Amino acid sequence: xxxxxxxxxxxxxxxxxxxxxxxxxxxxxxxxxxxxxxxxxxxxxxxxxxxxxxxxxxxxxxxxxxxxxxxxxxxxxxxxxxxxxxxxxxxxxxxxxxxxxxxxxxxxxxxxxxxxxxxxxxxxxxxxxxxxxxxxxxxxxxxxxxxxxxxxxxxxxxxxxxxxxxxxxxxxxxxxxxxxxxxxxxxxxxxxxxxxxxxxxxxxxxxxxxxxxxxxxxxxxxxxxxxxxxxxxxxxxxxxxxxxxxxxxxxxxxxxxxxxxxxxxxxxxxxxxxxxxxxxxxxxxxxxxxxxxxxxxxxxxxxxxxxxxxxxxxxxxxxxxxxxxxxxxxxxxxxxxxxxxxxxxxxxxxxxxxxxxxxxxxxxxxxxxxxxxxxxxxxxxxxxxxxxxxxxxxxxxxxxxxxxxxxxx
Amino acid sequence: xxxxxxxxxxxxxxxxxxxxxxxxxxxxxxxxxxxxxxxxxxxxxxxxxxxxxxxxxxxxxxxxxxxxxxxxxxxxxxxxxxxxxxxxxxxxxxxxxxxxxxxxxxxxxxxxxxxxxxxxxxxxxxxxxxxxxxxxxxxxxxxxxxxxxxxxxxxxxxxxxxxxxxxxxxxxxxxxxxxxxxxxxxxxxxxxxxxxxxxxxxxxxxxxxxxxxxxxxxxxxxxxxxxxxxxxxxxxxxxxxxxxxxxxxxxxxxxxxxxxxxxxxxxxxxxxxxxxxxxxxxxxxxxxxxx
Numbered sequence: 001x002x003x004x005x006x007x008x009x010x011x012x013x014x015x016x017x018x019x020x021x022x023x024x025x026x027x028x029x030x031x032x033x034x035x036x037x038x039x040x041x042x043x044x045x046x047x048x049x050x051x052x053x054x055x056x057x058x059x060x061x062x063x064x065x066x067x068x069x070x071x072x073x074x075x076x077x078x079x080x081x082x083x084x085x086x087x088x089x090x091x092x093x094x095x096x097x098x099x100x101x102x103x104x105x106x107x108x109x110x111x112x113x114x115x116x117x118x119x120x121x122x123x124x125x126x127x128x129x130x131x132x133x134x135x136x137x138x139x140x141x142x143x144x145x146x147x148x149x150x151x152x153x154x155x156x157x158x159x160x161x162x163x164x165x166x167x168x169x170x171x172x173x174x175x176x177x178x179x180x181x182x183x184x185x186x187x188x189x190x191x192x193x194x195x196x197x198x199x200x201x202x203x204x205x206x207x208x209x210x211x212x213x214x215x216x217x218x219x220x221x222x223x224x225x226x227x228x229x230x231x232x233x234x235x236x237x238x239x240x241x242x243x244x245x246x247x248x249x250x251x252x253x254x255x256x257x258x259x260x261x262x263x264x265x266x267x268x269x270x271x272x273x274x275x276x277x278x279x280x281x282x283x284x285x286x287x288x289x290x291x292x293x294x295x296x297x298x299x300x301x302x303x304x305x306x307x308x309x310x311x312x313x314x315x316x317x318x319x320x321x322x323x324x325x326x327x328x329x330x331x332x333x334x335x336x337x338x339x340x341x342x343x344x345x346x347x348x349x350x351x352x353x354x355x356x357x358x359x360x361x362x363x364x365x366x367x368x369x370x371x372x373x374x375x376x377x378x379x380x381x382x383x384x385x386x387x388x389x390x391x392x393x394x395x396x397x398x399x400x401x402x403x404x405x406x407x408x409x
Numbered sequence: 410x411x412x413x414x415x416x417x418x419x420x421x422x423x424x425x426x427x428x429x430x431x432x433x434x435x436x437x438x439x440x441x442x443x444x445x446x447x448x449x450x451x452x453x454x455x456x457x458x459x460x461x462x463x464x465x466x467x468x469x470x471x472x473x474x475x476x477x478x479x480x481x482x483x484x485x486x487x488x489x490x491x492x493x494x495x496x497x498x499x500x501x502x503x504x505x506x507x508x509x510x511x512x513x514x515x516x517x518x519x520x521x522x523x524x525x526x527x528x529x530x531x532x533x534x535x536x537x538x539x540x541x542x543x544x545x546x547x548x549x550x551x552x553x554x555x556x557x558x559x560x561x562x563x564x565x566x567x568x569x570x571x572x573x574x575x576x577x578x579x580x581x582x583x584x585x586x587x588x589x590x591x592x593x594x595x596x597x598x599x600x601x602x603x604x605x606x607x608x609x610x611x612x613x614x615x616x617x618x619x620x621x622x623x624x625x626x627x628x629x630x631x632x633x634x635x636x637x638x639x640x641x642x643x644x645x646x647x648x649x650x651x652x653x654x655x656x657x658x659x660x661x662x663x664x665x666x667x668x669x670x671x672x673x674x675x676x677x678x679x680x681x682x683x684x685x686x687x688x689x690x691x692x693x694x695x696x697x698x699x700x
Binding site for chain 2: 041050213217223239240246248249262265266270
């Protein structure tokens with residue numbers, strides 16, 4: 001019995017070896033294969049569509065200019081679906097598709113599982129759009145670099161604006177929180193900021209990510225009579241909430257610690273109000289942003305949103321890293337980024353990845369809504385504020401300090 | 410005070426239930442008469458929303474709510490004529506596969522035509538805001554929605570219980586063989602039922618577009634709720650579906666009041682409990698062809 005099992009095992013191993021070969025051969029082909037995962041369905045699917053569009057523009061530009069080290073980029077983008085599927089697909093991309101490295105994601109829970117795959121396989125992962133703090137903190141690993149602004153930066157950027165408008169000190173705040181990793185993280189950060197600045201959280205309700213009807217919660221908000229409603233929601237949730245808040249016409253000011261331009265656009269002019277944070281917007285006055293916005297408009301007939309931008313700059317950052325290291329090797333790429341080279345992010349100030357926690361240091365923005373009737377078209381009703389931190393302040397001002405961050409590589 | 414507030418949640422849940430009803434009633438009718446579980450029902454709801462936005466941008470909100478269901482109901486006729494009709498007598502698994510496939514095709518088509526990003530949908534400014542009646546707060550728009558649901562409901566009830574059309578439909582649910590023996594073809598009645606059911610789903614889509622997200626997967630999302638309502642209500646019963654829709658709305662509202670995180674799960678727990686004690690649903694009739 002035992003010996004037969006051994007024979008079977010040996011046979012299976014031989015089989016695996018035989019099947020493993022073509023993947024290795026493919027990996028050495030002329031093109032540089034890159035594995036890209038992002039949600040294309042579900043409550044973050046709309047953001048993922050922008051992500052793919054932005055990434056494609058960068059890939060086309062790089063390939064048209066001759067590729068990287070004379071090799072064309074071949075990016076395979078797939079729907080990450082959920083954390084379990086994301087990790088399975090990431091492993092498959094490394095094992096079978098022979099990708100050089102992994103990039104992408106928006107959902108923090110999926111990003112977490114892809115990070116585990118990257119660490120287990122000792123392969124490079126550029127984590128682009130997931131914003132949870134724990135990914136850069138307790139769960140950080142040396143194979144992953146993070147591009148988007150994290151929860152801490154959003155809370156600080158948004159919080160400073162709210163503080164300035166007198167909406168926190170001495171105020172009673174009711175909050176709604178998305179019931180998954182990112183929402184919990186955001187709620188924790190927001191609560192800490194509010195409490196530290198003299199405000200009180202009088203209610204915090206967890207909301208499933210697939211909630212479409214917020215009316216029972218709106219009734220609860222009315223009963224609580226808060227001074228402000230703060231949302232820690234994500235993706236489609238924010239849009240649904242904003243639309244229904246406008247429908248019920250409750251009088252309390254709304255603010256949110258997370259909103260993507262796409263969610264704001266979907267809410268529609270006349271529904272959105274309040275102050276919101278963002279990482280980039282299409283009206284930033286730099287030559288790089290203008291060129292990217294023009295290219296995106298030409299191809300898609302509308303301005304890009306922040307997830308399109310972030311994928312675009314991430315791809316260009318990776319292209320530069322591969323060109324300068326003349327390699328797709330994980331260790332060489334990590335060493336390169338840890339030297340903290342500065343990258344053009346199409347914003348006034350350049351950014352760099354902090355060597356000790358691998359998160360990108362960059363400017364953030366807040367936005368409000370233009371007064372009624374001032375929007376030129378349906379993309380134009382957002383009023384963007386100046387960059388934070390200010391030009392005279394250090395770039396790391398809003399980020400966690402080494403003492404606060406629990407990241408140990 | 411707490412009790413009064415709970416009552417407000419119950420009333421709010423009833424309003425939401427009214428909206429579930431628009432979708433579930435059609436699903437139930439199509440199932441009861443044709444014996445087909447129409448998994449593509451949500452797709453017609455989504456189409457209703459998308460087409461209403463196209464119409465609203467040209468002719469305004471009122472025209473959108475009126476015309477979008479008509480346009481989608483016409484698609485429903487084609488759907489019945491060319492797809493559904495082949496499966497009335499067939500193994501139920503075949504109709505499940507066909508309508509499920511159609512739902513996927515429809516969702517992807519919407520994604521290709523209108524994009525994956527949710528579309529902005531506005532409601533007329535005069536419908537925004539809420540009305541306070543006593544201690545209760547109602548969204549003005551949802552009151553209008555409730556009124557429309559009530560009118561549609563009354564219409565469907567009259568049609569099914571007070572007309573000769575309805576007598577044939579009711580007989581067709583119980584004894585299709587007897588109806589055939591009397592020399593009446595059920596086929597045209599089934600076309601009419603699909604037209605009505607799909608039209609109601611589209612109306613729900615058009616009415617909900619201004620307050621919820623208009624995105625490609627909206628049909629798949631609502632189908633779960635509609636299906637739960639149909640099963641809880643029981644087959645063949647008009648009032649069963651009505652009761653179930655309101656019950657699901659109320660249970661969801663009250664659950665969110667106490668444990669918001671469990672809001673979306675509450676209806677499945679309700680379904681589970683109900684099926685343990687009443688496998689045929691609240692008011693479900695014994696229908697020989699399904700036994």
